[in-house]
Amino acid sequence: MRGLMMDTQLMISSLLRYAADYHGDREIVSRMIDGSIHRTNYRETHKRAQRLAHALERLGVKSGDRVATIAWNNHRHFETYFAVPGIGAVCHTINPRLFGEQIVYIANHAEDQFLFLDLTFVPLVESIAQELSTVKGYLLMCGADEMPETSLENVMCYEDLLAAESDHYDWPVFDENTASSLCYTSGTTGNPKGVLYSHRSTVLHTLCVMGADTIAIANRDTLLAIVPMFHANCWGTPYACAACGAKIVYPGPFMDGDKLHELIEAEGVTVALGVPTVWLGLINYMQANDKRIDTIERTVIGGTAIPASMLRTLEDDYGVQVFHAWGMTETSPLGTTGRLKAGEDALDTDTQTALKLKQGRGIYGVEMKIVDDDGKELPKDGVASGELMIRGPWIAKGYLKEEGGAVLDADGWFPTGDISTLDPEGRMQITDRAKDVIKSGGEWISSIELENTAMGHPGVAEAAVIGLPHPKWDERPLLIAVRSEGSEVTGEELTDFLARKVAKWWLPDDVVFADELPHTPTGKVLKTRLREIYANYTLPTARDQSAATG
Numbered sequence: 001m002r003g004l005m006m007d008t009q010l011m012i013s014s015l016l017r018y019a020a021d022y023h024g025d026r027e028i029v030s031r032m033i034d035g036s037i038h039r040t041n042y043r044e045t046h047k048r049a050q051r052l053a054h055a056l057e058r059l060g061v062k063s064g065d066r067v068a069t070i071a072w073n074n075h076r077h078f079e080t081y082f083a084v085p086g087i088g089a090v091c092h093t094i095n096p097r098l099f100g101e102q103i104v105y106i107a108n109h110a111e112d113q114f115l116f117l118d119l120t121f122v123p124l125v126e127s128i129a130q131e132l133s134t135v136k137g138y139l140l141m142c143g144a145d146e147m148p149e150t151s152l153e154n155v156m157c158y159e160d161l162l163a164a165e166s167d168h169y170d171w172p173v174f175d176e177n178t179a180s181s182l183c184y185t186s187g188t189t190g191n192p193k194g195v196l197y198s199h200r201s202t203v204l205h206t207l208c209v210m211g212a213d214t215i216a217i218a219n220r221d222t223l224l225a226i227v228p229m230f231h232a233n234c235w236g237t238p239y240a241c242a243a244c245g246a247k248i249v250y251p252g253p254f255m256d257g258d259k260l261h262e263l264i265e266a267e268g269v270t271v272a273l274g275v276p277t278v279w280l281g282l283i284n285y286m287q288a289n290d291k292r293i294d295t296i297e298r299t300v301i302g303g304t305a306i307p308a309s310m311l312r313t314l315e316d317d318y319g320v321q322v323f324h325a326w327g328m329t330e331t332s333p334l335g336t337t338g339r340l341k342a343g344e345d346a347l348d349t350d351t352q353t354a355l356k357l358k359q360g361r362g363i364y365g366v367e368m369k370i371v372d373d374d375g376k377e378l379p380k381d382g383v384a385s386g387e388l389m390i391r392g393p394w395i396a397k398g399y400l401k402e403e404g405g406a407v408l409d410a411d412g413w414f415p416t417g418d419i420s421t422l423d424p425e426g427r428m429q430i431t432d433r434a435k436d437v438i439k440s441g442g443e444w445i446s447s448i449e450l451e452n453t454a455m456g457h458p459g460v461a462e463a464a465v466i467g468l469p470h471p472k473w474d475e476r477p478l479l480i481a482v483r484s485e486g487s488e489v490t491g492e493e494l495t496d497f498l499a500r501k502v503a504k505w506w507l508p509d510d511v512v513f514a515d516e517l518p519h520t521p522t523g524k525v526l527k528t529r530l531r532e533i534y535a536n537y538t539l540p541t542a543r544d545q546s547a548a549t550g
């Protein structure tokens with residue numbers, strides 16, 4: 001017998017329509033690239049999203065077409081988050097920090113039809129435009145008076161496009177499993193892979209993000225999104241804020257401590273989300289200038305493990321509750337969060353800190369288990385560690401164009417590549433990274449790509465890259481190279497060589513030479529051994545940083 005309830009399709013457009021209908025005056029505040037503050041609200045945003053929907057259709061964008069963005073966190077980017085999926089197309093957010101060649105690869109792989117870009121990125125896109133084989137036009141996210149001289153062809157002005165359209169559009173209702181947005185994850189091996197979210201997965205994830213036991217975003221909140229909109233749908237916050245009418249504050253490109261602090265004070269931010277690196281900048285600024293952030297009730301920190309000292313500083317010195325969260329691009333991204341359970345408030349501070357430093361506890365919608373190398377489930381005793389496997393309606397089941405092949409195991413579990421423990425309370429703690437990527441400021445640097453590039457130098461026989469701790473960026477790369485016979489290549493020459501091939505922020509902070517590298521029996525470089533050998537090695541940039549801050 002089937003239930004007799006409505007089968008309303010879960011549509012992303014319904015989130016913004018709700019916000020406009022019930023919380024029309026709630027603001028969306030953005031710091032623009034010229035530093036000025038822009039204010040709008042959900043009512044206006046809904047109208048503009050409807051104009052944009054018409055404009056996209058007029059450009060010929062059809063259901064399933066991919067439309068890309070290379071943009072900061074601001075109100076226009078927010079509008080594309082709704083208008084593009086709203087008409088049935090797919091919003092492909094591209095990380096501008098990728099190297100040009102990587103952007104070309106993913107834009108061509110995704111077959112992006114149009115590209116929205118903030119003015120900052122015009123030179124970047126100009127430098128690769130000839131290689132973008134599917135892009136038919138560029139939409140510059142600015143007003144007519146700001147349109148720059150550009151070599152890009154078929155360039156359009158965002159505000160002109162909107163001005164020409166009606167602000168009434170009937171959002172279509174279609175199958176909730178239709179693709180809505182696309183985000184590439186810079187994998188450890190092989191090419192970047194596209195994670196393709198659906199309307200259904202996004203709306204269900206939205207409900208989860210709003211949950212009181214997760215991030216608890218509510219109408220009274222003012223949320224500062226310091227996590228980029230090009231990373232995993234900004235942790236789902238644009239949709240969750242719309243779903244409850246929370247006020248949003250977007251910092252644009254200005255992530256320095258002083259600028260963030262100014263916004264927090266001026267706008268009365270109550271909840272802020274970001275990676276530890278950004279928090280470090282804010283804390284340093286507050287400590288040096290005797291500032292406070294008393295409006296902030298809680299913060300969600302994830303993307304990489306939160307350092308204990310940061311957790312204590314935020315809680316003890318600034319009265320901000322810290323929730324540690326774990327997730328991946330493939331998990332929309334919320335997988336676990338660290339809100340304490342009933343009764344745990346009574347525990348002493350050290351015990352509470354230990355619990356909060358774990359990556360978080362299971363939340364409804366994400367099943368978790370850990371397995372050994374043979375796929376056998378391990379006990380949830382907080383001691384045994386194995387690969388974390390997850391399952392749920394907002395977890396990826398494959399990548400765009402089946403890149404990487406079949407992803408799930410026979411029972412439908414997604415292997416995360418993270419090695420973790422699970423305790424009897426359902427808390428997960430990452431103990432190791434199966435992948436060897438280097439996490440710098442919340443962004444990934446692929447050690448394999450750096451190694452391969454370095455080995456392209458004729459003076460290098462073998463190379464390995466490992467991440468070493470860095471006080472500002474969390475981790476930075478160290479390149480360990482073995483010279484080829486007769487070669488006298490220097491670290492400086494190698495860095496110059498790499499600089500022509502990889503993004504600047506990927507460049508190793510130091511290069512050291514070794515006579516040989518340790519290997520596994522199958523001939524792979526033994527990274528674990530390298531990490532031991534260089535465990536006490538301090539990167540020169542880390543020394544400089546400590547001197548500057550200490």
Ligand code: AMP
Pocket residue numbers: 185232301302303304305306324325326327328329330333359416417418430433444
């Ligand atoms: P991404 O797909 O770029 O969001 O990266 C996902 C990966 O980041 C995960 O597989 C973890 O390795 C790592 N990660 C995310 N959150 C945390 C966290 N709270 N602690 C430690 N590692 C994390």
